Amino acid sequence: MQDLKEKYDKGTEAIKNQLASFPKSVEDDSELRDFDDIVIDDTNKDLGEDEKSDKDAVSDLNNAEDTENN
Secondary structure (H helix, E strand, O other): HHHHHHHHHHHHHHHHHHHHOOOOOOOOOOOEEEHHHHHHHHHHHHHHOHHHHHHHHHHHHHHHHHHHHH
């Protein structure tokens, strides 16, 4: 889970830097919200090596989404 958080933090920072380079301010954060989907989709590529680890990763992602939505 810590690796996932680090990937998310690095990716979010990269997106913020890209948004900062635009000449005008961007009012919506849809690019940042879309990054959540990219991380989740990328995680699916890692599934399949270890069944217990897979279940833990999916559970962690579900719990993270539930926490954000509350």
